[in-house]
Amino acid sequence: MSLEILLIIAFGGALLTYLVGKVSYKGRNFLAVAVSLALVAFVACLYGKAGEETFYYGFLGLNLALRLNMLSWFFAITIATVGALSIIFSLSYIRGREKTDFYFLIMLLVNAAMLGIVLAGDLVSFYIFWEIMSWSAFLLISYNKGPALAAGMKYIIMSIIGSVCFLVGMLSLYASFDTLNISQIASAITSASSGYILFILTVFGITFGIKNAVMPFHTWLPDAHSEAPAPFSAVLSGILIKMGTYGFLLLLYVIVGLKLFLNLGSGLLSFHSMLCFLGAVTIIIPTFIAMLQTDAKRLLAWSTIGQAGYIILGIAFGTNLALAGGIFHFFNHSLFKALLFLAIGAVEFRTQTRDLDSLGGLAKKMPVVFICTIVGIFALIGVPLTSGFVSKWLIYKTLILEGSPFLAFFALAGTWGTILYCYKLIHNVFLGQLPEKYKDIQKSPLSMQLPMVVLSLAILLFGILPGIPLKVINSIGTSFGFESLNVTLWGISSETGTLNTINIFSAVLVAGIIVWMLFRLGAKSVSVAQDDSYAAGAHAPVDKYHYTAEFYNPLHRMIKPFLRDIVDEFYYWIASCIQRLAGIIRHIYSGDVGYYVMYIILFLALLIFFQLKWKPW
């Protein structure tokens, strides 16, 4: 019962916000925040509860059900939190723009639909919520008009392909098992042949792969993420693509089940190792492409694809540590990528640009945003004491110990690439020289700073005490049939290697304090202006210098030829072929009635000819 109320609040709140917005914009803002925060509180109260309930009987002879367990709860709380924070961020970001009521309606609708997805207990309701999410996301991606329209179109076309695959899979499941309830399918599928399971895995894998931007289905993401409004980019990257992750978890571990999944096929040709390989490729290539970007949001978008690779790798590898790492990384990625998109949004809000080649030196102008971005990129890199480290550590460790060092190599090398693009991001936006035109720039408004600070604190908290989320993740793992992990508050202990974040934390803290004291002991330093710098007798340029632009130029020259997005070009080729074909077909409709009469007569003549010749009727 409570799940229905949750969804009613979510959807009803979205509509109500829209209606209130017609009357007063203050009331609308208040209501939007209130609804999203109420959802967070509601979901938080559901912790530890489990159950399934039917909320609609007899939809085409099927019962629609909602279902709550640890997995859906963990996703739901992430969705609600990131959603609420982006709504708060939107308050000042979206002020003064067109159609703000519509914006808030769709933001809340996307959140509601995602909650619906993770709470759905059967595939029909899953599909309904999935479509609501896809279409409302399309509306928001195109919100900015201009290039955003094309980006939205690309997204929705790929999304529809995914939905069609989902429909095919769903119908086939219904034909085979006569039910679409997830738990009933899960118990019925054990008797299916392995060929059929492979078919199911492939069709649903395409759906979820497109949403999760697994290579080669990633091409919609860079455009969509960079063109959407910043708070929605945070939602897109933080949680919307994670619906693909949820789908994969549901597919691999709930529907098909651990044993069936791992035993499908053999050796390198099994579905399991193919998916791991795809994950590894998805880590490495986008990471290198991200280094070459000059648009801050596009850089983060490519980084999202790369990080999604870690999640897929963790989930597909199929050990308890890897699964814990994968799910934990999903959670971390939601936090830090939302944080980074919001930070870039805050910068864009003040400077009206996100071009890495023209920004710079904003650290002193926007200190809070800067510090939050530092926390965000540290988590993205996986520096110890941020939560990103723990999840990556789990994945690496299991990859190494289970004898897959090459997968581990891809994952680790991806991390080094991550350092390069992260540093480029922070250097080109916040460090280096402050251009003259940004001299009088103001701090970000409080409603922008607040969500970023909350996210940063969460990242640090779960980095130092990873046991809090790991406990939940561990119970998800055990519900999938994995062996339980030995989780402590500050890490994981086992015979093959222990992680103790509290030791690392105290060591870094003490070392930092000692160095800081040493630093204080020395003669006092004088603060100088940025142009007061040493250039070995040469003239140091006062304004933006060349080397910040094209930051990795030597590397750029070397790797650029290898990093063409062939997949995207291929899709565009298909699209242009279809367009040409359609162009040819279009000529039939000339608009001249005489032609149409001729078509009709020709068609009738053809029918008569058939009848005379073969007598089929």
Add this chain to the structure above:
Amino acid sequence: MVTKVIQIILSPVLALVVGVFFLGLARKIMARIHWRYGPPLIQPVIDMIKLFYQKSVSHGSMFDLGLILSLAGSIVVVLFLPFGKMCPLSDSGGLLVILYIMLLAPLGIALSGGQGANPNISIGISRKLILSLGYEVPLLLVLLAVMTRYKTISIMEVVSAQQSTGWSLISFPLFLSGISYFLILPAILGIRPFDVSSSPQEISSGPMVEYGGKYLALATIEHAFVLFISIALFVNLFLGGAANPVIFFVKMLVVFVLDLCINAVFPRFRIEQAIKYLWKWPTLLAFLGLIISLAIRS
């Protein structure tokens, strides 16, 4: 407990002494190879004390904090590295944690330098990060080969396994990885032919250019730690570690002097040449080492 606390205090101090000694030794040996007399061995210490009392300039809080972060990170790495039998934090995460905390040093310097707003710094950091991407590829393959071969991610276990089976450097197939590590060691240390990021004549020591006074002193200490860490990692992984600190120190000294000889005679690579070199021979050797380790394991 008490021994642990003593170890925690002692190991960074020892590392610092060894690192600073290496700095002095480097100048002396380089001078002799160049047919000069060279400064006294304790010259770096004298310089540092002098620098602490000198005036310096700061470009902002990140300029200070980045340097502190970098040095703190290096000190923490030392706590995870066995020095002889001494390894205070060996049970807190193993080699993977070392690999990750080692990031803090270059990242801190990069963040600090970034706020310096000097073209030389930006060029230097860009080169440093590209170079580290370059050597990290073979380095990761090397470390993965070691971890695969000994089936552990704990560096203590790698060391103790070598006590019974002999050095990794002379065992099959890890000698391939060992050679690869030695080939990339100059790049990790940032000495010639890989001193692209600090090249003094070209970009005025790159990231260091805005440092003066105590900043320069701390950066020198940081450099000493980096010397210690990179060489100690090699000794631990490939030269069997050591039963006591003295033998460990001797092993480190041999490796360092060999690297100094390379440093003394080679000219500097351009950054593209450096990457091409690093991604060719060392990577190939490390790759072979990993493949064979993996094949033997199963």
